[in-house]
Amino acid sequence: MKKQIIATFTPNRNTPASQELASLIQTWPSRTITKGSEEPIGRKGLLESEARMRSAYTQWTKRKEQTTHKSYSLWMKRSINRKIHRYAKKQNLSINAAVEHLIDNCIDQAKEMDKIYKKRLKDNELLQQEKLEKLQEIIRTQAAEIAALKAMLANYPQDTPSAEEESIDSTSTIEPQNDSPIDDDIALL
Structure with a gap:
């Protein structure tokens, strides 16, 4: 019904908007109260609703004006919720500040760990390079020694036979000096 009334409404430029609004409200269908439904809101309820809407609007405008903050809605486990509350209470922070603090610390620690690991990796690469250079130098010196020996x-x-070969040949031709028959038997064996 509301859509029908709004769709059929065409503004008249000759009459003020307040009069047109008043005429629309008069023809607006009445709200019938059924059993079990809420009773119409009285003046006090309307004032409370208006106050809530005004405070929500002012909060929205303040948040919109602030460019340093952004609102987030997080879906977390209940166990995490308890842990955040405990952490916030222990650090004397609000929940928002506690979450910001945890994220900032985590990012800072990750950056620091990244720097440490990059430094260690660089040091290890330098050590490996030094070891490789030492081993290559040893290989070069040994290759030079091998070439010299070749x-x-x-x-x-x-x-010509070498001096060692001559000494071996001369010892093999030595004959026993003792002419005992036992030595001759041993020599035959």
């Missing part, structure tokens, strides 16, 4: 072996004549 060059010495290449220059060493293979035809």
Whole structure:
């Protein structure tokens, strides 16, 4: 019914708006009270509603003017709610301030931990680089030693027996000096 009245209403530019509103209110359908429904609100109820609406409006305008804050509606478990209340009470903060404090501390700690881990990673990379350089230096020196030994072996004549080989050959041709028959039997074995 309301939609029908509003849809059929066309403003008349010749009559004031207050008169048009009064005529609309007169033709507005009455609200019938059924059993179990609330009774119409009296003057006191209307004043309370108006006061609530005014305070809500002023709160809305204040929040809209403040650019440093934003309202949030959070859906959390009841256990978290209890923990936040306990934390806020322990720190003597409001719930909003406690949540802000926790978030700020968490972000600050995360940044600090990130810095620490990046520093450790950089230090470990430097240590690994130093170890790699040391190992490469050892490999280079050993490769140079191997090359030098190969060059010495290449220059060493293979035809002549070495002093060690000569000493081995000379000991193998030594004959026993004792002419006992027991030594001859051992030599035959």
